Amino acid sequence: MAVTLKDIAKHTGFSITTISRALAGYSDVSPATRQQVREVADQLGYQPNLVARQLQAQRTRTLGMVLPDRDRTVATDFFSELLRGVSDAASQADYDVLTSAQVYGTEDEMRAYRRMVGGGRVDGIILARARRHDPRIAYLKAAGCPFAVSGRGGEGEPSDFPHIDIDNQAGVQQATEHLIALGHQYIGLILPPEEMAYTADRHEGYRCALAQAGLPYRTDYVTHGDLLPGGGYQAAHTLMTAYPTITAIIACSDLMAFGAMQAVQVLGKRVGRDIAVTGFDDIPLAQYANPPLTTVHQPIYEIGQQLTQHLIALIEDETVEPLRAILPAALIVRESSQGRAEGQGLRAE
Amino acid sequence: MAVTLKDIAKHTGFSITTISRALAGYSDVSPATRQQVREVADQLGYQPNLVARQLQAQRTRTLGMVLPDRDRTVATDFFSELLRGVSDAASQADYDVLTSAQVYGTEDEMRAYRRMVGGGRVDGIILARARRHDPRIAYLKAAGCPFAVSGRGGEGEPSDFPHIDIDNQAGVQQATEHLIALGHQYIGLILPPEEMAYTADRHEGYRCALAQAGLPYRTDYVTHGDLLPGGGYQAAHTLMTAYPTITAIIACSDLMAFGAMQAVQVLGKRVGRDIAVTGFDDIPLAQYANPPLTTVHQPIYEIGQQLTQHLIALIEDETVEPLRAILPAALIVRESSQGRAEGQGLRAE
DNA sequence: TTGTAAGCGTTATCAG
DNA sequence: CTGATAACGCTTACAA
Numbered sequence: 188m189a190v191t192l193k194d195i196a197k198h199t200g201f202s203i204t205t206i207s208r209a210l211a212g213y214s215d216v217s218p219a220t221r222q223q224v225r226e227v228a229d230q231l232g233y234q235p236n237l238v239a240r241q242l243q244a245q246r247t248r249t250l251g252m253v254l255p256d257r258d259r260t261v262a263t264d265f266f267s268e269l270l271r272g273v274s275d276a277a278s279q280a281d282y283d284v285l286t287s288a289q290v291y292g293t294e295d296e297m298r299a300y301r302r303m304v305g306g307g308r309v310d311g312i313i314l315a316r317a318r319r320h321d322p323r324i325a326y327l328k329a330a331g332c333p334f335a336v337s338g339r340g341g342e343g344e345p346s347d348f349p350h351i352d353i354d355n356q357a358g359v360q361q362a363t364e365h366l367i368a369l370g371h372q373y374i375g376l377i378l379p380p381e382e383m384a385y386t387a388d389r390h391e392g393y394r395c396a397l398a399q400a401g402l403p404y405r406t407d408y409v410t411h412g413d414l415l416p417g418g419g420y421q422a423a424h425t426l427m428t429a430y431p432t433i434t435a436i437i438a439c440s441d442l443m444a445f446g447a448m449q450a451v452q453v454l455g456k457r458v459g460r461d462i463a464v465t466g467f468d469d470i471p472l473a474q475y476a477n478p479p480l481t482t483v484h485q486p487i488y489e490i491g492q493q494l495t496q497h498l499i500a501l502i503e504d505e506t507v508e509p510l511r512a513i514l515p516a517a518l519i520v521r522e523s524s525q526g527r528a529e530g531q532g533l534r535a536e
Numbered sequence: 537m538a539v540t541l542k543d544i545a546k547h548t549g550f551s552i553t554t555i556s557r558a559l560a561g562y563s564d565v566s567p568a569t570r571q572q573v574r575e576v577a578d579q580l581g582y583q584p585n586l587v588a589r590q591l592q593a594q595r596t597r598t599l600g601m602v603l604p605d606r607d608r609t610v611a612t613d614f615f616s617e618l619l620r621g622v623s624d625a626a627s628q629a630d631y632d633v634l635t636s637a638q639v640y641g642t643e644d645e646m647r648a649y650r651r652m653v654g655g656g657r658v659d660g661i662i663l664a665r666a667r668r669h670d671p672r673i674a675y676l677k678a679a680g681c682p683f684a685v686s687g688r689g690g691e692g693e694p695s696d697f698p699h700i701d702i703d704n705q706a707g708v709q710q711a712t713e714h715l716i717a718l719g720h721q722y723i724g725l726i727l728p729p730e731e732m733a734y735t736a737d738r739h740e741g742y743r744c745a746l747a748q749a750g751l752p753y754r755t756d757y758v759t760h761g762d763l764l765p766g767g768g769y770q771a772a773h774t775l776m777t778a779y780p781t782i783t784a785i786i787a788c789s790d791l792m793a794f795g796a797m798q799a800v801q802v803l804g805k806r807v808g809r810d811i812a813v814t815g816f817d818d819i820p821l822a823q824y825a826n827p828p829l830t831t832v833h834q835p836i837y838e839i840g841q842q843l844t845q846h847l848i849a850l851i852e853d854e855t856v857e858p859l860r861a862i863l864p865a866a867l868i869v870r871e872s873s874q875g876r877a878e879g880q881g882l883r884a885e
Numbered sequence: 886t887t888g889t890a891a892g893c894g895t896t897a898t899c900a901g
Numbered sequence: 902c903t904g905a906t907a908a909c910g911c912t913t914a915c916a917a
Contacts, residue, residue, distance in 0.1 A: 188680075189656060191894060202904045207896060215902060234654030238596065239894030241587045242909050249634075254623055267616035274603055274637035278648070283657070285598075286633050288623035299627070305583030307538060307910090308632070331537075416824045445824040452826060475765045475794040477801060477826040540910060551888050556912060566886060588910035591893050656894090 190233045198227050210235075249283045250498065251309035253299050253323075264442065264470040265487055266315060269337060272491020273313050280499050285309055297322060304332045311335070311498045313491070317350070317384040324348060333501045335494040335510065341384040349497055349510040351490045355385040358483035358516030359392030362437050362465045365481070365518055367400045369525075371435040371463060375426040377412045377419060377447065379439045386411075389439055389467075408433065412443045419443025423450035427462070434462055435524070441466035441473045444480055448523065463524040478522035486514065539582045547576050559584075598632045599847060600658035602648050602672075614789070614817055614836055615664060618686060621840020622662050629848045634658055646671060653681045660684070660847045662840070666699070666733040673697060682850045684843040684859065690733040698846055698859040700839050704734040707832035707865030708741030711786050711814045714830070714867055716749045718874075720784040720812060724775040726761045726768060726796065728788045735760075738788055738816075757782065761792045768792025772799035776811070783811060784873070790815035790822045790831055797825065797872065812873040827871035835863065 192210075196203045201220065209216045209224035210233075216224075241247045252273060254266070270286070277284050285308060287299045300323055303309045311333040314323060319341030327334045328348070339346035359376075366374055376393050379386045390409070397404050410426060412418035419438050427433055427450065436451075438444035444466030451462045458464050459478045466473060466482035473480040493512070500507045541552045541559075548555070550569065558565045558573035559582075565573075590596045601622060603615070619635070626633050634657060636648045649672055652658045660682040663672060668690030676683045677697070688695035708725075715723055725742050728735045739758070746753050759775060761767035768787050776782055776799065785800075787793035793815030800811045807813050808827045815822060815831035822829040842861070849856045 189654070189894095193894080203894090204896085204905080205903055207894095208903090211896085217902060220902080232654075234650065234656075236591075236894050237651075237655035237657050238587060238590045239656075239909090240896080242585075242591050242893090242911090243895045243897085245909065247587065254620065264616070267619075270616075270635070271603065271637070274635055278637040283652075284635050284637075286619070286623060286635050288620070288627040288633075301583065302586075303632075305538070305581075306586035307583075307588075308586050416821065420824075442821075445821060448826060449824050449828075458826075472765065472791075472794060472821065475769075475798050477797060477807075479798075538910095542910080552911085553889080553913085554887055557887090560912085564886060569886080585910050588893090589912080591895090591909090592911045592913090594893065 189236065190231045191236065194231060195224060195227050195233060198231065199224055247308060247310050248281060249285050249309045250277055250311050250313055250495065251285045251287065251303040252313045252315065253296070254286055254288050264472065265440070265468055268470065268487035269315055269491040272488040273495045276492040276495035277499070280496070282499060297326060300326055304330050310502045313337075313494055313498060318382045319384050320344065321384070333498060335498040335501070337490055337494060338384050339513075342387040346511065349494070349501065351494055351510065351512040351514065352385070353485050353514045354516045355388035356392035356395070358467060358518070359389040359437060359439070360396045361516060361518040362481070362483060363393050363396030364400070365520065366435045366437070366463055366465070366524060367396060367402065369463065372402055373430065373432045373434055374408065375423070375430070375433045375436040376409045377422040377426070377436065377438045377443055378409060379414055380411055393437065412438070414440045414443060416442050416446035419446030420450045421446070423447035424454070427451070427454055435464070436462065437465050439467045441468045441470045441480060441482055444482065444523070445476060448476065459522050459525050465524055469519055474521065476523065481521045481524035482519055484517045484519050538585065539580045540585065543580060544573060544576050544582060547580065548573055596657060596659050597630060598634050598658045599626055599660050599662055599844065600634045600636065600652040601662045601664065602645070603635055603637050614819065617819065617836035618664055618840040621837040622844045625841040625844035626848070629845070631848060646675060649675055653679050659851045662686075662843055662847060667731045668733050669693065670733070682847060684847040684850070686839055686843060687733050688862075691736040695860065698843070698850065700843055700859065700861040700863065701734070702834050702863040703865045704737035705741035705744070707816060707867070708738040708786060708788070709745045710865060710867040711830070711832060712742050712745030713749070714869065715784045715786070715812055715814070715873060716745060716751065718812065721751055722779065722781045722783055723757065724772070724779070724782045724785040725758045726771040726775070726785065726787045726792055727758060728763055729760055742786065761787070763789045763792060765791050765795035765798075768795030769799045770795070772796035773803070776800070776803055784813070785811060786814050788816045790817045790819045790829060793829055793831065793872070794825060808871050808874050814873050818868055823870065825872065830870045830873035831868055833866045833868050
C-alpha cells in the first residue's frame with residue numbers, strides 16, 4: 188500500500204541501499220543519483236516507515252506518559268497543562284508522545300508501564316505526580332528506563348532521580364503567612380491525599396507558619412481532599428460546620444479551592460469578605476474564579492517542557508548533569524483572600 | 537538488553553518458532569513444551585517487542601490524536617475530557633494513543649498528521665473539533681486512513697465521514713429560549729471563531745429563537761471569541777459597554793462564559809441578577825462557577841469513548857455501519873441565568 | 886509436534 | 902560511488 192524504498196528502487200533501477208543513502212543525504216552518492224532519487228521519492232509520495240526505523244534503530248523517539256486514572260482524576264487541568272508542555276517540547280525535538288490510560292487499580296497501572304517500557308514502545312517516561320514509595324519509580328529504575336518526574340520522592344525517601352518540583356512547603360507557608368498577616372487565626376487546611384509525595388511538605392509549611400506566628404496548631408482544622416472540586420466542597424463544608432470559628436481555608440489544589448468557595452457560599456458566607464480561600468497550582472482558570480483565586484503558582488507548562496528536554500538529553504547522551512530542581516513557590520494574591528472579616532475569629536489590628 | 541524469543545529458544549533448546557507459538561497459545565504445541573516455554577519466559581521476564589510485532593503485522597494498534605496548538609489552545613478542558621474518553625476506550629481494546637503537538641501554523645499541523653499516518657505509526661485518527669473545509673479531513677480521506685471526528689462538517693459540506701456531534705443549533709436555541717422566557721430581550725451572543733464547523737449552527741439557533749419569539753435580530757449583539765476565558769472577557773466587556781441595554785449573554789464555550797462573568801462583575805453588575813450568562817460544553821468546573829453556570833451539556837467523555845470504539849471497529853472490520861450521530865442538546869439550568877433583573881431591558885410580565 | 890525460511894521496511898557493514 | 906547481505910524481533914506458511 189504505502190510507498191517503500193523498494194518501490195523507489197524499482198522505479199529508478201538503483202538498489203534499496205542506494206536509495207536509503209541518497210535520501211539520508213549521505214555524501215557517498217553521486218549528486219545526479221541523489222537528485223533523481225529525491226525526485227522519484229517526492230513524486231511517489233514516499234514517507235519513511237517509522238516503525239521499521241524504530242525496529243532497526245532499537246530506538247523509538249517516543250516518550251511515554253500515563254494518564255491519571257478515571258475516578259481519581261487527579262487535577263485534570265494540571266495534567267493537561269503538563270501534557271502540553273511535554274508534547275510541545277517533544278515535538279520540537281522530533282519525538283512523539285505515547286499516552287496510555289491507567290485503568291483502575293495499581294495492578295493495571297503497572298501493566299501500562301510494563302507494556303510501554305518492556306514492550307519497547309518508548310525510550311523514556313515522563314512521570315506525573317510522584318507518590319510516596321512510588322512503585323512506578325521502583326519499576327523504572329529496575330528496568331533501566333530513563334525517566335523524569337514532576338514532583339520528588341516522599342519524605343525520607345531518596346529523590347535520586349531526575350525531577351522538578353516546586354517548593355511545596357514554602358508555597359503553603361507563604362499562603363498561611365499571608366492569611367495570618369491579614370488577621371486570620373483560625374485557618375483550615377485541605378491537604379491532598381496521604382499518598383502524594385508532596386502532602387507532608389505542604390502540611391509542614393502550614394505548621395511552620397503557625398508556629399512562627401505563635402499560633403496554635405490544631406489537627407482538627409486539617410483534613411484531606413481528593414484534589415477535585417467535589418472533594419474541596421465536602422472538606423470545606425465539614426470543616427466550616429464543625430468549626431464555625433474558621434475564617435480562612437487553604438485548599439491544596441485550585442480545583443478543591445473552587446469547591447471550597449462554593450461551600451462557603453452555600454453556607455451563606457462570602458468568599459474574601461467572610462472567609463478567605465486560597466488554592467494551589469494557579470491553573471489558567473484560577474484568575475477567572477469569582478472572586479479571583481489567591482493561589483500558589485506552579486509553572487506547569489514549563490515544568491513539562493523542561494522535564495522533557497532533560498529526558499531527551501538523557502536518552503540521547505548519557506552524560507547530562509542530574510536534574511534535581513526545586514523551583515521557588517510564588518503566591519499570587521488575588522481577591523479570594525482579600526477583604527477582612529470583622530468576625531470574632533479575627534485579630535484586632 | 538531486553539529478553540527476546542531468541543533468548544528463550546536458547547534456554548529451552550526449542551526453535552524460535554515453537555517459542556512464538558507456545559506463547560501465543562497455539563494448539564499445535566505439546567502441553568509439556570508450552571508449559572516449559574511459559575515458565576522460562578516468565579522467569580526471564582520476557583515481554584514481546586511491540587515494535588517488531590507492529591512491523592510484521594503491518595498494524596500498530598495505535599490511534600493518533602493531534603493536540604490543539606499552543607496559542608489557540610482550544611478549550612483545554614474540552615480537550616482533556618475528550619482525551620480521557622479516547623484513552624480509556626482505547627486501552628480497553630488494547631490500543632495505545634499517540635499524541636502529537638501541532639506546532640504553529642497549518643503547514644506544521646498537516647505535517648503532524650502526515651508523520652503519524654504516512655509514517656505508519658497509527659492505524660487511525662481521532663480528530664477533535666472539525667473546522668470548515670478542514671484540510672485534515674481531506675488529507676485523511678485521500679490517504680485512506682480510518683478516522684472519526686468530534687463535530688461534523690461545516691454548513692453545506694458533506695459530512696460523509698464517521699462523526700459524533702451534538703445538536704449545536706438546538707443547544708443555543710434552547711439557551712436563547714430560556715433567556716427569553718426569563719424576560720430577556722436584549723441578548724448578546726459570543727460565537728466561536730468563524731472557521732469552526734459548528735459556528736454557523738449555533739448562530740442559527742440564536743436567530744431562530746429570536747424569530748420565534750418575535751424579537752428582532754441585531755448583528756451588533758453578535759461577536760466572536762477565541763473560546764478561552766480571555767476572549768470571553770473581552771467580547772462581553774465590549775458588548776456590554778457598547779450596548780448597555782444588554783441583559784443576557786450567551787457564550788459559546790464555558791471557558792468564555794467564565795471570562796464573560798468576570799467582565800460582568802468588573803462592570804459592577806451581578807451575574808444572574810443583573811446580567812444572565814450561559815455557556816456551552818458543561819465542563820466539570822461549570823457547576824463550581826460562582827454562580828454555577830447555566831450551560832449546554834456535551835457528554836464529552838462519552839463522545840471520546842464512542843468515537844474510539846467506532847474507530848477501532850472500523851480498523852478491525854471494514855463493515856460497520858456508518859457513524860453519523862447528532863446527540864440531542866440539553867440545557868442545564870443553574871444560577872448564572874436565574875434571578876430576574878428589573879432593568880429597563882426587560883419585558884413586563 | 887517441531888523446525889526452516891521468508892518477510893515486514895529500514896539501516897549498517899563490507900565488498901566491489 | 903554502488904550493491905549484496907545481514908540484522909532488528911516477530912509471525913506465518915510450508916516442510917519435515
